[in-house]
Amino acid sequence: MWDYRTPGIPDELFERTEEVPITKEDVRALAISKLRLKEGYSAIDVGCGSGSITVELCLQTKGQIYAIDFDNNAVELTKKNLAKFGTAAQVILGKAQDVLPTLPQVDAVVVGGTWGDARQVIQLAVDRLKKGGRIVIDTILIETMYQALAAVGELGLKDIDITQVTIAKARKVTTGTMMLARNPVMMISATK
Numbered sequence: 216m217w218d219y220r221t222p223g224i225p226d227e228l229f230e231r232t233e234e235v236p237i238t239k240e241d242v243r244a245l246a247i248s249k250l251r252l253k254e255g256y257s258a259i260d261v262g263c264g265s266g267s268i269t270v271e272l273c274l275q276t277k278g279q280i281y282a283i284d285f286d287n288n289a290v291e292l293t294k295k296n297l298a299k300f301g302t303a304a305q306v307i308l309g310k311a312q313d314v315l316p317t318l319p320q321v322d323a324v325v326v327g328g329t330w331g332d333a334r335q336v337i338q339l340a341v342d343r344l345k346k347g348g349r350i351v352i353d354t355i356l357i358e359t360m361y362q363a364l365a366a367v368g369e370l371g372l373k374d375i376d377i378t379q380v381t382i383a384k385a386r387k388v389t390t391g392t393m394m395l396a397r398n399p400v401m402m403i404s405a406t407k
């Protein structure tokens with residue numbers, strides 16, 4: 216039986232609610248691969264939403280994982296999904312700007328939510344990274360991408376990669392199979 220160690224757990228296996236967003240499986244698989252995780256690594260998931268990335272971080276590393284979200288619905292959903300997959304993380308309700316400075320240094324950070332001030336959130340996230348640690352920033356808005364790009368440039372990160380992912384999924388229609396496009400995600404990854 217598949218034990219979920221391969222990134223990209225199907226979205227439908229997660230508990231979902233209308234109001235909490237999820238990073239879709241194909242984008243999630245890419246984000247996880249760009250973190251270059253190893254067993255025992257610690258990580259922070261900034262803006263954990265449904266917890267799908269938090270769960271994958273736990274399964275990939277078996278290390279200490281922290282998840283932050285300022286939406287209580289997201290925190291509760293993340294806890295449900297962690298339990299569903301038999302995983303454990305420290306899930307913290309609060310603004311990333313307030314919580315990040317209280318956390319220890321980690322090997323990897325995923326930034327999936329930056330409402331308020333993307334530049335500040337990314338700076339605080341990079342502060343939490345050990346030297347050689349990896350960061351992945353997922354953005355949908357061009358404005359957030361612009362701020363993220365400025366931040367990674369100013370912070371002296373290395374191996375900066377910018378990838379735009381545009382996924383289309385097949386759907387059966389009466390006349391055949393049609394590809395339906397999802398919104399593009401711009402992903403920045405880098406090493407401290």
Ligand SMILES: C[S@@+](CC[C@H](N)C(=O)[O-])C[C@H]1O[C@@H](n2cnc3c(N)ncnc32)[C@H](O)[C@@H]1O
Binds near residue numbers: 336
């Ligand atoms: C696109 S969702 C992330 C989805 C998540 N990666 C998943 O796999 O389900 C972004 C999340 O970031 C949270 N968020 C946005 N800005 C935040 C901030 N400044 N501090 C804490 N959480 C934040 C939102 O509440 C939302 O749940």
